[in-house]
Amino acid sequence: MLAANSAVQRPTDAKLLVVDSQRNLIHVPRTAFVEFLRPNDLVIANDAATLPASLDGVHQQTGKTIEVRLAGRRSLNPMDVKSFSAIVFGEGDYHLRTEDRPQPPTLQPGDALVLGPLHATVEAQLGHPRLVSLLFDGAPDQIWAGLASHGKPIQYSHMQTSLELWDVWTRIAGPPVAFEPPSASFILDWRVLSDIREQQATFATITHAAGISSTGDEDLDHLLPFDEPYHIPAVTVQAVELTRRRGGRVIAVGTTVVRALEAAATDDGHLHPGDGVAKGKIGPATRLRVVDAILSGTHEPGTSHYELLRAFLEDSALERATSELIAHDYKTHEFGDSVLIL
Amino acid sequence: MTDPFSGLRVAITGGTSGLGLALVRELISRGARVAFVARTREKVEQVARENPGAHGIVGDVSVKDDIYPIAIQITGELGGLDVLINNASDLGPTPLPMLSDTECEDLEHVFATNVFGPFRLTKALMGALAASAREGRGAVVLNVSSDAAVNAYPGWGSYGSSKAALHHMSRIWNEEHAAEGVRFLSLDPGDMDTPMHAAAIPDADPATLKRPEQSAHEFLEAIAVGMMVESHVSR
Numbered sequence: 404m405l406a407a408n409s410a411v412q413r414p415t416d417a418k419l420l421v422v423d424s425q426r427n428l429i430h431v432p433r434t435a436f437v438e439f440l441r442p443n444d445l446v447i448a449n450d451a452a453t454l455p456a457s458l459d460g461v462h463q464q465t466g467k468t469i470e471v472r473l474a475g476r477r478s479l480n481p482m483d484v485k486s487f488s489a490i491v492f493g494e495g496d497y498h499l500r501t502e503d504r505p506q507p508p509t510l511q512p513g514d515a516l517v518l519g520p521l522h523a524t525v526e527a528q529l530g531h532p533r534l535v536s537l538l539f540d541g542a543p544d545q546i547w548a549g550l551a552s553h554g555k556p557i558q559y560s561h562m563q564t565s566l567e568l569w570d571v572w573t574r575i576a577g578p579p580v581a582f583e584p585p586s587a588s589f590i591l592d593w594r595v596l597s598d599i600r601e602q603q604a605t606f607a608t609i610t611h612a613a614g615i616s617s618t619g620d621e622d623l624d625h626l627l628p629f630d631e632p633y634h635i636p637a638v639t640v641q642a643v644e645l646t647r648r649r650g651g652r653v654i655a656v657g658t659t660v661v662r663a664l665e666a667a668a669t670d671d672g673h674l675h676p677g678d679g680v681a682k683g684k685i686g687p688a689t690r691l692r693v694v695d696a697i698l699s700g701t702h703e704p705g706t707s708h709y710e711l712l713r714a715f716l717e718d719s720a721l722e723r724a725t726s727e728l729i730a731h732d733y734k735t736h737e738f739g740d741s742v743l744i745l
Numbered sequence: 746m747t748d749p750f751s752g753l754r755v756a757i758t759g760g761t762s763g764l765g766l767a768l769v770r771e772l773i774s775r776g777a778r779v780a781f782v783a784r785t786r787e788k789v790e791q792v793a794r795e796n797p798g799a800h801g802i803v804g805d806v807s808v809k810d811d812i813y814p815i816a817i818q819i820t821g822e823l824g825g826l827d828v829l830i831n832n833a834s835d836l837g838p839t840p841l842p843m844l845s846d847t848e849c850e851d852l853e854h855v856f857a858t859n860v861f862g863p864f865r866l867t868k869a870l871m872g873a874l875a876a877s878a879r880e881g882r883g884a885v886v887l888n889v890s891s892d893a894a895v896n897a898y899p900g901w902g903s904y905g906s907s908k909a910a911l912h913h914m915s916r917i918w919n920e921e922h923a924a925e926g927v928r929f930l931s932l933d934p935g936d937m938d939t940p941m942h943a944a945a946i947p948d949a950d951p952a953t954l955k956r957p958e959q960s961a962h963e964f965l966e967a968i969a970v971g972m973m974v975e976s977h978v979s980r
Contacts, residue, residue, distance in 0.1 A: 450876050452820060481824035544800055547821045551814035568813040569869070577873040578825055579817045593871075593921070600924060608876060636880050 404701055404729055406561035407739035410570040412589035418733055418740040420701075426720045428727050433590060433741055436698065442603035443651030445642050446698075449585035449659045450608040452576035455554025455568060456583075460518035465508040468494040471518055471537070472557055472582070474615045475629045479580050479678065482543040484550075488529055488629065489537050490618055497558030497565065501619025510535050519553030521546065531623055557583055557615070561736060571737075580632075581613040586737040587657030587699050605646070607639040611659040611681070616708070627707050630682045633663035637676040643693060644674075652695040652745070658711045661685060661694050668692040687713040696745045701728050701735045715744045749969040751776035754823040754877075758806050758866065759833030761788040763939030764889065767961035768830060773799055775965075780819045782806065782833065806833050806862030807854065816869035826873040827882050828968055831863035831911075832889045837903040839944045844902030852903045859907035863888055864914065871927070878926030883972035887964060888915045890931045901945075928971040934960035 407414075417433035431438075440446070456473040475488035493505030509532065514525040516537070526536040539546045556571045571584040574592045599606050611633040618624055643664075646653055655661045666681035668674050672692040684707065697715055702708040704725065712721060724742065733740040755772050759765040760781025772779045773796045780800040783789050793801035800822040804815040820826055835858035837851050867886055878884040893901045894908035915931035922929070936942060938954040 450872055452817065452872065455817070479824070481822055484821075544818075544822055547818045548802070550821075551817050568817065572813075572869070573872065575872040575875065576869075577820060577876040579821045593925075597924065606879075608879065636876075638880050 404703060404733055404735035404739070406736045407734035408561050408563050410562060410564065410566055410738055412570075412573070412738065413592060414738075417590075418731070419743055420724060420728055420731075420733065420740075421743045421745065422716060422720065422724055423745050426716075426723075428724060430727075430731060436590060436741070436743060437595060437598040437602055439743060439745065440599060440602040440604040440654075441651065443646060443649040444602075444604040444654060445607060445646040445651055446599055446604060446654050446656060447607045447609060447639065447643075447660050447664065448573075448575060448588045448591060448656035449581070449611045449613060449663070450573075450575045450577040450588075451581035451585055451610050451613055451659075452573075452579040453556055453568065453571040453581045453584045453613075454579050455550055455556055457555045457557045458518040458521065458550075458553060459555075460516055460521075462508050462510070463515040463517055464511075467508045469507045469516070470494075470496070471516065471523075472615065473537075474534070474582055476580070476612060476632065477680075479578065479610060479612060479632050479634055481578075484543050484546045485539050486526070487537050487539070489535055490615065490623065491533050491535060497560055497562070500560045501617070504619065507533060519549065521549035521553060531620075531626070533618075533620065534623060534626070559736065562738075575608065577608075578610055580610060581659075583613055583616050584737060585611070585613045585657050585659050587660075587741070589738065590698065590741060591656065604651070605642055607642045608636070609639055609660055609663045610634040611663040613657075613659045617706075628662070628684070630680050631659070631662065632678065632680050633659075633666065634678050635663060635667050635674065635676050640674045640676045653693055654696040654698060655694045656698045658685075658697070658699060658708050661691070661697060661711060661714075664693040665689070665691060684710060685714050686710040687718070689714040691715070696743070698741060698743045700737070701733050701740055701742055703735060712742075712744065748775045749972060750965065753777045753827045753882075753972075754780075754825055755828040755830065756780045756782070756819045756823070756826055756870070757830045757832055758782045758862070760801075761785065761792045763941055764934055764937060764957045764960055764964075765830075765832040766792060767957040768832065768964065769796055769799055771958070771961050771965060773797075778823050780823055782815055782819075806831075806866055807835065807857035809861075809865065812862070812865040812869055816866060819870065820873045825877060826870055826884075827877045827972070828885050828887070829867060829870055829874065830887045830889070830964075831866065833862065834859050834889065834904075834908075834941065836941055836945055841900035841904075841945060842902075843900060847903055855903040856907050856910070859904070860910045860914070863911055867918070871922075874927050875922070875925045884927040885930060885968050885971040886915070886918070886927065887930045887932060887968055888912070890915075890933050892933050892935075894931075894933070930967055930971055932964060932967060934964065
């Protein structure tokens with residue numbers, strides 16, 4: 404599939420491939436998404452705003468230029484920002500594919516990193532030479548101020564221009580806890596939310612710290628997705644229960660919503676509100692207990708996102724859908740086209 | 746009965762003097778979680794020291810590139826947002842010139858602070874506010890207005906026309922987001938004994954002016970009513 408290379412969240416020519424419950428494939432303009440909703444359906448999106456998680460700086464022991472990409476955090480607690488897991492890259496910027504970036508200097512526990520106004524110490528390697536846990540100096544407010552002034556959103560080599568926060572924050576963006584944008588939600592704006600209400604469907608959110616989608620390193624990519632903390636509001640749990648009683652469908656906007664809801668579900672399909680951490684992978688062997696349908700970006704075979712779609716659709720139908728996406732020039736990646744699997 | 750502001754997450758622009766500072770003080774004393782924004786680092790640090798628990802953010806709402814850094818510190822430090830008070834305002838040059846004597850650049854700067862700043866910041870924080878409303882906490886945006894927004898006072902051309910624009914935007918926002926449960930208020934605090942009033946009318950007798958603490962208290966009562974109305978509607 405072609406990479407969408409311009410930072411427009413809702414291009415007027417965006418496409419949507421709908422896979423209906425009979426496995427028919429239907430091509431529509433993406434703005435027609437709402438027409439596939441029925442009364443009592445529940446649309447759930449991830450309202451995480453995206454952190455400026457890319458931090459340029461210097462490895463003090465060697466003086467070498469590095470880029471740190473924050474990749475994980477223990478909790479969503481606003482004041483729990485001293486400790487992050489992070490992936491470290493050598494010099495260069497987003498114009499180089501991550502695969503082609505030079506290796507960073509060897510990182511040892513205790514090494515000091517100067518990242519603009521932020522100072523951090525390497526705590527430990529996390530099973531890979533470039534994946535480390537970092538400890539920032541300073542009080543939480545100073546760390547937030549440093550991230551705000553010095554950080555940039557994680558960049559992609561397939562983009563024409565560098566991304567700013569306003570490019571990656573969705574309209575519904577709330578707590579800044581995602582490391583990369585929950586980009587399936589780019590489809591949503593305030594008009595679409597109003598249209599959802601007009602269809603007598605309901606909109607709800609979860610907050611999930613969407614992690615890094617790709618690292619450019621095969622060994623690291625095998626570790627994806629990392630553990631991701633989430634929060635499920637009590638009202639969202641109530642909305643799911645009401646939807647169940649009324650025979651509506653729970654439609655997840657994006658893979659992170661599936662991850663959070665399924666992580667919070669008990670074996671008998673009950674959902675727990677509150678905070679949790681999503682671990683493990685969702686794939687063909689997963690029995691979905693909460694989510695009935697997914698609105699997602701287009702994903703290529705071999706990615707963890709594609710594996711998650713296999714929980715919704717048997718392989719033959721998913722392969723047919725993928726061929727259809729390629730044949731009809733659907734775009735992929737963050738700003739690409741979408742699929743709706745009902 | 747617990748204070749309606751206890752635990753509420755509130756952001757205030759222009760929080761180091763006048764009405765904004767009075768709002769910060771009363772909100773902190775009532776148990777709110779407060780983030781305030783102002784341009785001067787020293788003043789931000791001083792107000793943060795004097796009001797333990799308040800999160801001070803250095804930024805200028807008239808500068809486009811400051812908006813997202815401000816927004817991410819607000820939602821980052823508070824973990825979300827229930828109330829936004831767009832209070833930072835620019836009077837323009839003093840003594841107040843007649844509109845036809847006003848330099849275009851001065852008019853643009855007044856609009857940058859009083860209209861585009863609140864527009865951009867509200868837009869960036871709308872997701873957090875709507876989330877608060879969905880969760881039944883209510884959500885209110887208070888845009889600080891002025892009687893100069895509706896009355897044609899000679900000499901108040903830049904300020905009055907910018908506040909008129911903000912007032913009308915508030916009304917449209919309020920219509921458009923009513924269904925989401927986000928309420929927009931546009932309120933005139935009255936003639937207060939503040940640095941801005943002293944700049945506009947230097948020979949005014951402070952004894953005839955309202956204390957900013959009084960206006961702050963009235964605004965919080967209006968917000969409390971707005972929160973209750975909306976949390977009731979959204980359920």
